[in-house]
Amino acid sequence: MIVGREDGVGDEESRSFMEMVEEVMTMIGVSTASDFFPAVARVVDWGGVRKRMRVVDIKKEEMLQRLINEKRRRRKEKGKTDQKSMLEALLDLQEEEPENYSDQIIKAMIVALFFGGTDTSSVTIEWAMSLLLNHPGVLHKARTEIDSLVGKDHRLIQEQDLPNLPYLQAIINETLRLYPAAPLLAPHRSHEECVVGGSYRVPNGTILLVNAWAIHRDPELWTEPEVFRPERFVEGGEGTVGGGIKMLPFGMGRRRCPGEVMAMRLVGLALGMMIQCFEWERDGEGLIDMEETGGLILHKADPLRVMYRPRQSMVDLLSQIETF
Ligand code: HEM
Structure with a gap:
């Protein structure tokens, strides 16, 4: 693109x-x-x-x-x-x-988009698939939603379908809550002294890291925060009601991620197609290991390995796709 x-x-x-x-x-x-x-x-x-x-x-x-x-x-x-x-x-x-x-400015813009948009989106898809494999009931529910909107065999899910797939969106939100791709957002530096919350003096030049990961798992903000439950983000769920900010996987304010809309579409489309087109199984008996690595981007310590095969009903359609 x-x-x-x-x-x-x-x-x-x-x-x-x-x-x-x-x-x-x-x-x-x-x-x-x-x-x-x-x-x-x-x-x-x-x-x-x-x-x-x-x-x-x-x-x-x-x-x-x-x-x-x-x-x-x-x-x-x-x-x-x-x-x-x-x-x-x-x-x-x-x-x-x-x-x-200048060429220099153009290169800087390309770099910002490549670095901001690639790894973040791909790790989110990897975390979402890992969660779905550990929660087959959720995977089944998402597939039923897609099948009933898009049909079972005549076309692939498209971008225009996404607003009509609230459960799929809820899965992505719940994934971003538990595994925000940028757990500490991006480092910010204050350019003048200020007071936050009435009592925290932040001197000029302070580097600020916001721990979105911790906010997303705060038991005062979420019920059973460690549990993967997309229903929180279905209309009326705790992720969609109430004041205050408790979900900030894309940051907030003027430096909020400018790629948010694109990311939600891209992740939604990729994940939706994977759910629609393939049967997925864990590679082994146990659950997928959800251990995280440190760093600016939240990677899986053990990259996801899975078994998959095309869904029987999708074989004809998939075989017509040239690039497949
Ligand atoms: C799931 C995917 C993504 C997540 C979780 C994510 C998250 C974030 C976060 C937390 C920030 C820092 C916000 C802050 O400073 O408080 C950020 C910044 C940024 N993101 Fe994303 N992002 C994603 C996808 C994308 C995509 C697809 C693009 C563009 C194609 C993009 C472009 C950028 C850029 C350019 C910035 C820097 C903005 C600035 O410094 O003013 N991101 N993103």
Whole structure:
């Protein structure tokens, strides 16, 4: 979507891009002694994090500049297309206002979307599938909802169906409550001193991490907070009524995630299709291990492994899909 490429899914370039996203996300979340002794950190590179960052940064710059150059060359050779990717729209703006849309700015925008939008969405899908496999009753209920809206065999679930699938939406919300992809949101720094809640003085330059994970599991805010129960988010449930903010997987205020709507659609569509098209089983006797890793993005400690096969009723439809 960002660079307008439909080819290359799973090829070496896209794989190495994903590896880079994961590497950066891991390093952003690493807590090192430098965070606590910033003066010493200017001379000592604890854990070699700075060096690793520099290596991955050079790789990222090269990759993005290659994408921009390639797009520019294609537009020169073949002319502009009607259906623009985000990169093409930015290159148009660059022609009109070169001082505001330098290659550097375009690369920064692409990076923000890639880093904000890829890992967060994919871990949410992985957590949701893990929860569903541990709660087959919920999986069954979601499938029944999809079947009764979309039918059993003649078409795939589409984006327009999502508003009419409240239980599927509730599953995603409940997943984001228990496993918010960014458990500490994004670090913010105060640019002037302020007082919060009447008694907490926050000096200028303080780095603030909001523990959304803890708020989402606070027993004063949620009944049986550790239990996976999508019904909380069905109309009238405790997740949909009452004042105050107790659900903030996308942050809040002016820096709230700008990709929220897209994320809910993307996760809804992916999860909905997985439920609609396949039978899923756990890989082994026991429950899926739900242990989490630390870091800025909440990954599963043990990546999900599952057994799946197409649902009998979907085989014909699936076999007609070219890319499948
Ligand atoms: C389930 C998926 C997602 C989750 C849980 C999520 C969560 C978040 C959170 C917690 C923040 C920080 C908010 C704050 O500072 O308080 C954020 C920021 C951001 N997100 Fe998302 N996000 C998701 C998907 C996406 C997608 C799909 C995109 C774009 C394609 C995106 C783009 C961004 C950007 C650009 C920022 C930085 C905004 C800023 O600093 O002003 N996110 N996201």
